[in-house]
Amino acid sequence: MKQYTIRKVPEYIDRIARDESKKKHISLNSVLLEAISKGLDADKQIEYHDMDDLAGTWVTDPEIEAALAAFSEIDEYLWK
Numbered sequence: 001m002k003q004y005t006i007r008k009v010p011e012y013i014d015r016i017a018r019d020e021s022k023k024k025h026i027s028l029n030s031v032l033l034e035a036i037s038k039g040l041d042a043d044k045q046i047e048y049h050d051m052d053d054l055a056g057t058w059v060t061d062p063e064i065e066a067a068l069a070a071f072s073e074i075d076e077y078l079w080k
Helices: 011-024 028-039 062-072
Strands: none
Touching: 011 028
């Protein structure tokens, strides 16, 4: 995480930010980070690296299912 110092913050910005902090019961820092994020439209610029594009693409393959079937068997002797 980075840390910034912002200089020459106008009084009206300070007042608005502090009022918002009190209204939402969150820290001034959180209010300012939220405002910066919204102002920079950061949500649209975040690149996600998840697997959403794979959801719903599973194709059943009988050969694979047969190979994986052994993993569903319980070795009773190991549990005694």
